Amino acid sequence: AQSVTQLDSQVPVFEEAPVELRCNYSSSVSVYLFWYVQYPNQGLQLLLKYLSGSTLVKGINGFEAEFNKSQTSFHLRKPSVHISDTAEYFCAVREETSGSRLTFGEGTQLTVNP
Amino acid sequence: EAGVAQSPRYKIIEKRQSVAFWCNPISGHATLYWYQQILGQGPKLLIQFQNNGVVDDSQLPKDRFSAERLKGVDSTLKIQPAKLEDSAVYLCASRRTGGDGYTFGSGTRLTVV
Numbered sequence: 363a364q365s366v367t368q369l370d371s372q373v374p375v376f377e378e379a380p381v382e383l384r385c386n387y388s389s390s391v392s393v394y395l396f397w398y399v400q401y402p403n404q405g406l407q408l409l410l411k412y413l414s415g416s417t418l419v420k421g422i423n424g425f426e427a428e429f430n431k432s433q434t435s436f437h438l439r440k441p442s443v444h445i446s447d448t449a450e451y452f453c454a455v456r457e458e459t460s461g462s463r464l465t466f467g468e469g470t471q472l473t474v475n476p
Numbered sequence: 477e478a479g480v481a482q483s484p485r486y487k488i489i490e491k492r493q494s495v496a497f498w499c500n501p502i503s504g505h506a507t508l509y510w511y512q513q514i515l516g517q518g519p520k521l522l523i524q525f526q527n528n529g530v531v532d533d534s535q536l537p538k539d540r541f542s543a544e545r546l547k548g549v550d551s552t553l554k555i556q557p558a559k560l561e562d563s564a565v566y567l568c569a570s571r572r573t574g575g576d577g578y579t580f581g582s583g584t585r586l587t588v589v
Contacts, residue, residue, distance in 0.1 A: 366518075394576065405480075405567060405580035406519070413576055452518050462507060462571060463532060464578060466518030 364389040364455045368467035376475050377445055383438040383470045385453030395436040396454040396464065397427055406452065412436065423447070448474045478502065480581035482568050488587045494556035497584045501549070501570030505579070507531075510543055510553050511567040513583070519567055525551060558588045 369384040387393060394413050398406040410421025417429040427438045436453060453467040481500040489495050501508050506527050511519035522541065524532040527548040536543070540559070545551040555562055565583040 368518075396578075398580075403582075403585075405582045406569075407580075408577065411576060454518075461524070461532060463509070463521050463524060464519075466520070468516075468518045 364393065364457050364465050366453050366455050366465055366467035368451075368453055368470050370470050371468065372471045372473070374473045374475060375443055378442045380441050381439065381443050381447075381472065383451050383453075383472065385436045385438065385467060387434050387436065387453075387455045389434075389455060389457055392458045394456045394458065395427075395429060396456070397421065397425070397436070397438050398452045398454060398466075399423075400450045400452065400469075402449075409438070409451075443472070443474045445474050445476060447472060480568055480570050480579050482566075482581035482584055484584055485582065486585050486587075488589060489558055491560055491588050492557040494554065495558055495586060496552050496554045497566050497568075497586075499551045499553070499568030499581060501551075501568070502572075502579055504572055505570035506548070506573045507571040508545060508551050509569040509571075509578070510551070511569065513565040513567055515564070522553070522566075555586075558586075560588050562586060563588045 365388045367386045375381050396411045397409040410419045412419045412429045420426045450469045452469050454464045508525045510522040513519040522536045523543045525545045528545050543553045565585050567583045568581045569578045571578050
């Protein structure tokens with residue numbers, strides 16, 4: 363069964379600094395990978411996804427992520443963060459062969475300080 | 477297109493009471509999911525429907541939780557009786573057949589006191 367580990371529960375950064383949110387997954391088959399953002403009292407919004415092809419995926423709000431199969435990682439990056447990026451970020455995995463359920467990590471709280 | 481609608485947004489009940497949540501997915505989305513998100517944790521799948529049939533309910537506590545999607549459109553999730561540990565946000569999501577996009581509703585925040 364697949365699993366997702368988000369290595370940092372909280373990441374504080376200053377505005378305009380770069381940020382990386384780390385995600386590792388475990389699966390015995392090929393996977394699809396997703397990053398979602400959740401603002402307070404709201405649902406989950408898709409930032410980006412990796413299905414196939416180029417391992418560097420660009421998403422909304424200036425975020426990008428790189429799929430590394432050998433390291434089973436899918437880290438999320440942004441070169442310069444804004445106060446408005448403060449939110450909870452979730453990495454999720456879906457196995458190609460086991461239906462369409464998404465398995466989520468525990469989340470990383472990104473706090474951008476002025 | 478309209479998003480996934482959920483109601484109510486908030487609910488406070490006493491333990492041992494019953495509660496029901498409602499979800500209306502995006503029109504045409506055959507697959508519907510209910511997730512439970514406990515504070516400080518990632519969402520966990522409770523049940524998945526394909527049209528009006530259950531695909532996966534392996535993580536649904538069936539002694540107290542039930543869900544239905546009778547006409548293959550909207551869905552209800554019920555808890556009876558509720559326990560303190562059921563306090564969480566209940567998220568509904570939908571996906572069209574063959575699609576890769578999962579659309580989430582804003583959730584129902586349940587507090588059991």
